[in-house]
Structure formats: structure tokens, C-alpha cells
Amino acid sequence: MAILVVGSVAFDAIETPSGRRDRCLGGAATYFSLAASYFTDVRVIGVVGEDFGDEEKAVFTRRNIDTRGIEHVPGKSFFWSGSYMKNLNEAQTLNTELNVFQSFSPKIPAEYQDSEFLFLANIDPVLQEEVRRKMPKVKMVCGDTMNYWIRDHAENLARVLKTLDGLLINDTEAKMLAKQNNLVQAARSILDMGPKVLVVKHGEYGATAFFGDKTFANGASSTPFRAPALPLAEVVDPTGAGDSFAGGFFGYIASQPDLTPAVFRRAMFYGGVMGSFAVERFGTERLQQLDPKEIEERFALFRQLSHLD
């Protein structure tokens, strides 16, 4: 079943201890859709400028990602420049140019209307809410956000949270959103804000899902679930790891007939798997050309890494 994702499609300049790239295709919607494309049909809504040409478009179409919702407008695409020289776990933003993203007004093509899954990547919650409202019939909607929206756009964000089935954020964001230093208590507060499930991403330590009372139709327990991350000898470029996690996670869920606890757990593992691939190369290089067999092998490795037998 198809996932509709709305978010940024951008160019990034990145420096890490492993090297640098002056211009690579990035943006949350790009990472998400590439990762999800290995599991299900993906449709993107975003905006790009004149610098987004056939080469960039081909990155999506080679993975059968529907780009009819990517609007082309005069000007330059969203540009982000970041450095991981001081800390591989947290990007230092050197420069952000919103460019055409500044006046982004998401338009949903008629062909996208039957999408059953919706992912609201990290953009202005006002836009997230707008897209959510235009897709009232989706089976499941998940979203992401970041410190800027949590701190300075809390009311708008609160309205979005009420409409989410799942929220995927990192530890710092969860604690900031809940104004709570203990993660379990933060999760309880956030689940009270709307989402049925909260997935907290811990970077190199994996991710934990916290469940509210109404996650699964068949009434699963409220025990959290923790998926590991793969210990890697070299993290070439951490950019997009969280979006790739979200793509693997939600892509797998969309590929299954029902959201059972077992499906949810496997989805958490596939999230970790896709995140681990993303950081092995710069930008989306690795996500562009995965072999489905590699994905299954790494899934087996995640199991071996974490299971008693």
C-alpha cells in the first residue's frame, strides 16, 4: 500500500571526519522515500528549484518513487550545510538557505488521494496540519519534528500531535517536548498529547517504542520495545539516519496487511537496518542502490545482535 510523504527535498554540503561533499541530494523526504521504496510504493510532496534537474529526478524514479507531487518553481532548492567534525552524533549547522522552501504550499495531486499511509517529515507544523487535513482517510499517519518547532511553534505542533498515530523523534526532542528529563515519563506525557505510539531514536544505541493504550486493534501489552542499532566501525555521514529509520519503519508497516505487534517490532528493526545503511556513505549514495538481499542479511544481523538464541 502506498505511502505519501511530505517534506524537504534539498541539496546538502556536508563535512565529516571521513571527508566532505559540496553538493549532494538530501532532505528528509528524499532519505525517507528512498528507504521506504524498498518495501512499498512511495509518493513525494515537496518543492524544488531550477537546480533540481533530470539527474536528481532519476534518483527517485530509479526507485519507482512517484515524483508528481514535487513542484518545480523558479529559484534555488533548499540548501543546508553542516559539519560533524566536532561531534558525529550532532550536526553543527553552518548554513541554511530556505530558498524555494520559504513559500512552500503543499499541493496534493489527485493521483495521490488514495494513499493509505502518510508521513509528515520535519517541516513547519502548519504545513503538516494542512496536509493531514487534506488526507482524512489515511489508514495511519506518522510524523517527525525538531527542536525549533517544539520551542517556538508549540501551539501549532500541538494541533498536529493530536492527529498522529505515531511520532518519531530523538531523545533530546522527546525530553524538550515533554519538559521532562526522564524518558519514560516524557513518553507518557507525549502519548497524552495525541500519538498512539512514540518512537524515540537513540542514534548509535538504537530506538525505543513507547505505546499508549490504543496502539493495536488486538490489544498489545504496553511494554516498550527496543530495537538495536548496528555498531559500525566507521560512520561516514550521519545525515539522514533518522529519516532513513522512519522510511524503513513506515515502509515495512505499509507493506504488511495488518499492524500487529509482531509487524511493529519487525518495522523497528527495518528502521534500524535502513538507518545503518544510510550512514555508511555520504548523502543518499548507499540508499540509492541497495540489493533487497543486503537488507534481509542485515535484518538477520540485527536479530543476531540482540536475540538470546
Add this chain to the structure above:
Amino acid sequence: MAILVVGSVAFDAIETPSGRRDRCLGGAATYFSLAASYFTDVRVIGVVGEDFGDEEKAVFTRRNIDTRGIEHVPGKSFFWSGSYMKNLNEAQTLNTELNVFQSFSPKIPAEYQDSEFLFLANIDPVLQEEVRRKMPKVKMVCGDTMNYWIRDHAENLARVLKTLDGLLINDTEAKMLAKQNNLVQAARSILDMGPKVLVVKHGEYGATAFFGDKTFANGASSTPFRAPALPLAEVVDPTGAGDSFAGGFFGYIASQPDLTPAVFRRAMFYGGVMGSFAVERFGTERLQQLDPKEIEERFALFRQLSHLD
């Protein structure tokens, strides 16, 4: 089979967001031996002052821990005072009084000579080496250390590392010891220093075991193993969590006829289980009176928390 542990037996003054205790029984050997006592016979080597009386001794003997190696000398016991008010993940040391510990010279009672397992808790590597040398026939020896010994006593520590089967330290210590920021590369360096296995404790994110080439007689794979930690709504007192992990881990190993990969994995889980109990109350309160059934229930919870099915 019996474990011999050498380390500190102390009094602690602790303040955390949950409250404070002016004087509670602590020390690495205390936490370790209480945790291990639920799995196997434990014998302690340490030194205490005149303030260590019948009440303190009873904490050990009620758990059938052999205290004949705890030397009583004139003066006061080792005293540590710490605060977790700023950060629950890292103690701020307010005061350390070595007292009788300053001239500690470990003596091994004749009755301890047949111990098959040896744990060198975090003390001066010169003393660790001395005890190790006096117990040449042990089946397996594990140890702990800390930033102070890594930084200022590197040569002494290096000699101990050569004699260890397993080293259990936290992320910061591992990276400091290896002078390496990437954990996988740090683990490789440390395994080159001597230990056959390195267990890195991640606090609330669990622990990862990294294996060298010669860990198990039957030739296990070199895939790391990651055990979860239990997400807790309240960490009352983090003191001793790492030592309790070590006690559960090594206690379980000592209780089993052979160290197979399956036994090792379960040991990692029991480590997490005992660490999770330790932090639920101040000092060793929780570890003093566990029901074996509680331990098995929590083990099952750890499995549920981390396993696909």
C-alpha cells in the same frame, strides 16, 4: 561455582532528585557480591574500619556471601559522597575519604583458594594484578576500572589487561582507554590489549559485548551482542548500577557448567536485570531482598522488550 571478588566495601552519602541518604552501605564489591549472590557462591576480599559492624556484616551473610576475606582494621571505612542532582547519568563526587582503604593489601584466605571465578572490581591496578597473580588457576577472570587509573596509571593497568578474560567498562572509559572516539574501533584496540571480551555498559541504553577471536572454545562468531536496559520511570539512585550489572553477568556465568555463546548472552541480560533492580532504591536496598521469582520475571521482561517474537 564460587566467585571471588576483590574491591571496595564502603559507606556512601548520596543525593539524587528522589531524595538523600547520609550513610548507606556501598562499594563496588558490595554491589557486585549482592547481585552475584542470587546466582552462585560469592567470596569477598576487602577492608573495612571499626564503623563496619554486625548490621553491615549481616547484609552479606544473609545472602550467604563469604566475608572471611573482609579484613577489619582500626580506623574508618572508605567513604564516598556524591550527588546526581545535576545529572542522573553521572555522579558528581563531593567527597572521597580513602581511610582504611589507603593501605589496603589484599589477603586471600586459604578457604578462597579453590574459587573458579575472579572479579577484580575497580581498585588500583597494582592490587588487581597482585590478586590475579595469587589466583593463577581460576577458570575465568573479569575486571573493571575507571578514568583515574586509565589516565594516570596506564602502565600498571596495561599489565592487568593482559591477564583478563573479560573487561567491563562504560563508553567513556572505553574511548579513553583506546584513545578512539568510535566504539567499534575502540573495542578492537582494547581487545588487542588482552581481554578476550569487552563489555561496554551504556547506562540507560544497555550494554554491548565485543568479542575477540578466542572468546569461546567452540568458536563463536565475532558479531557483537547488545543487551537492552529497562526503561524506568524513576531512577532513584544510579550508584552501583555498573557493579550490579557485573555481578549479575558474572554470577550467571559462574552458575553454568560451560561458557557457551548462549550462556554469555543470557549473562548480559541478567547483568541488565540486576542493574535495573539496583537503581530502583537507594544504595543496596533493593539488591538485599530480591525474590528469585522477581529476577526471572524481569528477565522475561527484558526478552519481551528486545525480541521480535
